[in-house]
Amino acid sequence: MSPAAPPLEDENLLAEILLRLPPLPSTLPRASLVCKRWRLLVSDVRFFRRFREHHRHSPPLLGCFVEGDRCVSYTPTMDPPHRVPGERLSLQLNESCHxxxxxxxxxxxxxSPNSRNHVLVWDPVTGEQHRIAFPPGFVGVANSIHGAVLRAAGEARHFQVILVGVGGQDKQHxxxxxxxxxxxxxxWGALISPLIPFEGYTTRGIFAIYFRxxxxxxxxxxLYWCLxxxxxxxxxxxxxxQILDVIRLPPCLSEVDLLQFAVMRAEGGGLGLLSILGFTAQLWKRKTDSHGVASWGWEELLNWTSYYP
Structure with a gap:
């Protein structure tokens, strides 16, 4: 019986080792410089697809995109050698508005251009762009529109765009x-358009509803958005x-003026909520009881004044 090959000589084991390298911009280019064998492996489309899927739930924060007039600018957050220059991932737009x-x-x-009649899906690495016209019912809805883009697990070519909005309202709905x-x-798929009663939700004197x-x-x-x-x-x-619904905030927050809040991934998984009022922040977690009824559970209170002398 021949002895087992060292891990770095075994093609399958080597792929599993490289698959677990950190998902940083310089990782695969640097690995490709080791030797021709490594270069062929990390440049293989199937390996790259597996690498992206393996790190799908823990990607690093490389930077952020900031919108402006006729441009979307990229601001890097990492230091060299992982830093991607801002101009490499910025986009000049032909739109005449913000x-x-x-x-x-x-x-x-x-x-989404301010004209609110189409969305643009942009791949900042390849530069590929897809201009998609708004479907009926969304044109001219102004500030009450938001959206998201995503790919299915393991999908490299195709994508989905989810467009949501508030199409109309009266005193009760x-x-x-x-x-x-x-x-x-x-x-575009079929229109999903439920009528939601205002009963039990925050209802101030402001008539309009908008996306934060x-x-x-x-x-x-x-997917979750803040209203x-x-x-x-x-x-x-x-x-x-394919169900659209509204989740109420915790009852103690429902009548708070000037409330700032955001949704987040809760510790241990599940939907979390961060609410901020003055110098106090509260962490909440959405929990479901044995009867399948969901409610908010208070997790932690943070007082920011304690962090300052």
Whole structure:
């Protein structure tokens, strides 16, 4: 029986080792310089797909995109050799008005011009762009629109765009909107448009409802956005079941003026909520009891004044 090959000489073991390298910009280019064998391995499309999928849930923060007039600028946050120059991942737009970055996910950026009649899906690495016209029901809805872009697990070519909005409201109800675009099919899916009663939600004297300026949080098969204005609440879209709903804030926050809040991934998993009032921050977690009823549970209180002399 021949002796086992050393780990770095075994093709399968080497791939498993390289797969677990940190997902930093310089990792694979530096690995490719070791030898021709390593270069062929890390440049293989199948390996790269596995590498991206392996680190899908723990990607590093490389930088952020900032919208401006006729441009989307990239600001790097890492130091060399992992630092990607800002000009490499910035985009000049032909739009004559301000554009908004709705979110970034799975290597794609979703941009909405202020004209609000289309969205732009941009791959900052390849430079590829896809201009997608708004579907019926979304044109002219002004500030009450948000969205997200994503790829399915293991998918390298095709993507989905999720567009959500508040299509109308009166004193008792608000009409929610959602549609999903598939790049594989090239069409928008059916309109999802439930009518949600205001009862039990924050209802101030402000009539308009708007999306707060945060990108969507993705947990499992659901996306979450923060609503403000007349209704401080959380909008949830379940991708798998194609259901759109609104989650109330904890009762003690429902009548707080000037409340700042954001959704987040809770410690241990699940939906979390960060609420800020003055110098106090509260952490909440969405929990489900034995009867399947979901509610908010208080987790932690942070007083920022204790961090200053």
């Amino acid at each position: 554009s908004w970055v709705l979110g970034c996910r799975h290597g794609l950026v979703l941009i 608000m009409r929610l909107l959602a549609r999903v675009y598939s790049s594989e099919k090239g069409v 300026g945060f990108s969507a949080l993705m947990l499992g098969n659901s 403000g204005g007349r209704s401080d609440a959380i909008l949830e879209f379940d991708l798998e079941r």
